[in-house]
Amino acid sequence: MSAFDLRGKVALVTGGNGGIGLGMAEGLAAAGADLVIWGSNADKNAAAEQALKRHGRRVLAQRCDVADEAQVEACFAAAVKAMGRIDGCFANAGVSQARAPLAELETKEWRRVMQVNLDGAFFTLRAAARHMVERAKAGSPGGRLVGMASSAAIHGAARAASYAATKGAMLTMIRALAVEMARYQVTANSILPGWIESDMTARAIGDEKFAAAVLPRIPLRRWGKKEDFAGIAVYLMSDASGYHTGDSFVIDGAYTIF
DSSP, rough: GGGGTTTTTTEETTTTHHHHHHHHHHHHHHHHHHEEEESSSSHHHHHHHHHHHHHOOOOOEEEOOTTTTHHHHHHHHHHHHHSSOOEEEEEEEOOOOOOGGGOOHHHHHHHHHHIIIIIIHHHHHHHHHHHHHHHTTOOOOOOEEEEEGGGGGGGGOOOOOHHHHHHHHHHHHHHHHHHHHHGGEEEEEEEEEEEEEEETTTHHHHHHHHHHHHHHGSSSSSBBBBBGGGHHHHHSSSSGGGTOOOOOOEETTTTTGO
16 A cells, blocks of 8 residues: 555645634645644634644644635745645645525625635645746646535535535636646645534534535535545545546535435
8 A cells, every 4th residue: 555655745724723624634644744734713723733743754844825816925925934845734724605596695705715725725726836837847747636615615605605606616716727837746635525524514504404415415414524534635645546537526424415
């Protein structure tokens, strides 16, 4: 299983201080990768950094608002300087939408979600792609780009149009990257979670009426957990996925097909 050995590789996980992001980071660290995690909450960053260091890997936690282009550029440059390189970038940071019908959705809320989920992913993936292209031209090709989408990108996410729009855009942006970055031996794939237990979903999952309506529609009959994303992160970061690009991995307990 040497293809899954991530020793010597460095992964950047945005939103890596909690939820799915931390679940992926824990899996990557356990497989041997060094980690850079971005988050906007300093306390959560510090706690995640200490947890990840238990795997004996190098870990750099940076406070970064991915919606801020200048912060993304500065943090990425600092990460490369500190770690030497970035081999894989997981654009995972995101926010949910204040649920409302499209007819009642305020422009301010639409733009807030777009700025983090779409602009933030663009800024992050652009910085990573630029770094990987430069490294390839210098004689060291290869890399991994991963975008966190959502099952909302492929099913009718009522009252969450702005959120769904950003996640649908993530799918197409990743497919474009898969084609244009292939010449540099860089792969690009997306992950589509379903209903996963996290700070973002705590209010919905904790609502008895919501849980009674949704949980029976998940064939595995449970909510997803952050640990469910460790394996896919390791696979996508590893040499085992070197010829697997432009794909979308749905991890939802079969929710979207039931």
